[in-house]
Amino acid sequence: MAEKGVAQVWRRFDSIYNLIGTHCSNCGTYYFPPRLVCPKCRRKGKLEEYKYKGLGKIHTFSIVRQAPENFKRQVPYVVAQVQLDEGPRLTAQIVNIDPEDVKIGMRVRVCFRKITEYGEGGIIVYGYKFEPTMIVTGHE
Amino acid sequence: MVGIIGYGVYIPRYRIKTEEIACVWGEDGEAMAHGLRVFEKSLPGPDEDVVTISTEAARNAVKYAELDPKRIGAVYVGSESHPYAVKPTGTIVSEAIGCSTDMTCADFEFACKAGTAAVQACMGLVSSKMIDVGLAIGADTAQGRPGDALEYSAAAGGVAILIGKENPVATIETTTSFTTDTPDFWRREGEDFPSHGARFTGEPAYFRHVEEGAKALMKKTDTTIDDYDYFVFHQPNGKFPMAMGKTLGVPMEKLEDSLVVKDIGNTYSASAMMGLARILDIADPGSKIFMVSYGSGAGSDAFSIVVEDEIEAHRGEVPTVDDYIKRKTYVNYSIYAKYRRKIKALG
Incomplete structure (x- = not known):
């Protein structure tokens, strides 16, 4: 049986797996998710694919305690607006930290996680979430 | 190479x-x-x-x-x-x-x-x-x-x-494997959890395969325990690799750095590789590493590895x-x- 929504998710794999958006080389604006047209430059805009570095900071956040069915196992969890270093702001879960330790302005980096599952026998959707930057031995 | x-x-x-x-x-x-x-x-x-x-x-x-x-x-x-x-x-x-x-x-x-x-x-x-x-x-x-x-x-x-x-x-000098049909641990299709042969997972399974794998590699490379600086064995728990080291005559100081199992448990397919990664994190160039993984069912893969200056x-x-x-x-x-x-x- 064909499963509803598979193609819709599949079309976004590039952007949700690897944080691929667009950059307008005419006005210098970065976009995420990717856009087909630069809303600032319109016809003069020159959009090219851009892979974000995956670093940013928490602009604002909320702790979710009443969750949809698919997310009940994760309660309580944090959903934040993350401001990427290149400019765009996106909504994502913050993981690898206790919710009470999350702070506005905290540095975060992208990580790869399971987003949701289409039921027990359905596809598993993977994509980006963010976590606090890690201490790396020997890194200056 | x-x-x-x-x-x-x-x-x-x-x-x-x-x-x-x-x-x-x-x-x-x-x-x-x-x-x-x-x-x-x-x-x-x-x-x-x-x-x-x-x-x-x-x-x-x-x-x-x-x-x-x-x-x-x-x-x-x-x-x-x-x-x-x-x-x-x-x-x-x-x-x-x-x-x-x-x-x-x-x-x-x-x-x-x-x-x-x-x-x-x-x-x-x-x-x-x-x-x-x-x-x-x-x-x-x-x-x-x-x-x-x-x-x-x-x-x-x-x-x-x-x-x-x-x-x-790190250069991988050579590898050998030892494989038999030994039903020490398995999981059938659709089962949530694996089954195992309890004590049977020890002597005829882990110990036999790791020991035979190690001996085969030493024979192939014409080396002895003394030729290696670090040893890594599969770590289903901390007890098994230590006992294996003792049987083979590996000094504890050549084995203990790889024993991550005490802090994180058995990461199964990553287990021996995690021990190797920990050694690669700390080993000096020129160090020689002897690794033997083990998989139930059963088999072992042995590797002789030399750390290079590039690291x-x-x-x-x-x-x-x-x-x-x-x-x-x-x-x-x-x-x-x-x-x-x-x-x-x-x-």
Whole structure:
């Protein structure tokens, strides 16, 4: 049986797996998710694919305690607006930290996680979430 | 010569103490922890599985090697907890690390040695010049039936190793394998948890295969214990590799640095590879490493590895095994049961 929504998710794999958006080389604006047209430059805009570095900071956040069915196992969890270093702001879960330790302005980096599952026998959707930057031995 | 041009690891943040599990089943936690030499184990978060763990480890490996992922010609993921029964883990991992479509990919399964089997496959492809670089991953979110002895050690983690010829950080001199039909541990299709032959997993299984694998490698390379600086054996618990070392006459100081099992448990397909990664994190150039993995069913893969000068140019770029071991938070058995999907009402 064909499963509803598979193609819709599949079309976004590039952007949700690897944080691929667009950059307008005419006005210098970065976009995420990717856009087909630069809303600032319109016809003069020159959009090219851009892979974000995956670093940013928490602009604002909320702790979710009443969750949809698919997310009940994760309660309580944090959903934040993350401001990427290149400019765009996106909504994502913050993981690898206790919710009470999350702070506005905290540095975060992208990580790869399971987003949701289409039921027990359905596809598993993977994509980006963010976590606090890690201490790396020997890194200056 | 073919070698490791990069490697990366990933260990989830969550830990549960052996004492916490023992308390639920009325066992003596302290005695259990000291008996098994496993004091705590890692477990995956509710949104982590072999795909996410493999991807994080692979991203670390690619960054460590400063490699354009489009040069990777093969992605093999060894695990016994692939999230899909049909749909390769490697396809998702390769897209998530930015590989090209011009590559081959497959999932491997050989209990705890699926990762090293993937390393051998990549070695073959690179040596025969069929591919430039191969990515071999060993990752697991191991299952242990509640109340079973395995529950104290079945853990989660992953190691990704890039195999190539250009400027390796460690050269793989040679590899040998020892394989038999030994039903010491298995999981049938559709079963949630594995079964095992209890004490049968020791003498005729782990010890025979690791010992024969080690002897075969020493015979092939005409070397002795004294020719190696570090030893890595598969770590189903802390007790087995220590006993193996004693049998083979390996001094404890050559073995203890690889024993990550006491802090994170048995990461199954990543187990021996995690020990190797820890050695690669600390070993001086010129050091010789002797590794034997073990997979139930049963078989062992033995490797003779030499650390190269190149390794010093790559350190400090990605988290080490110890960085991940230190990054932890403890959960109690209830949270563990929730995250590991042992509460069926939650689906």
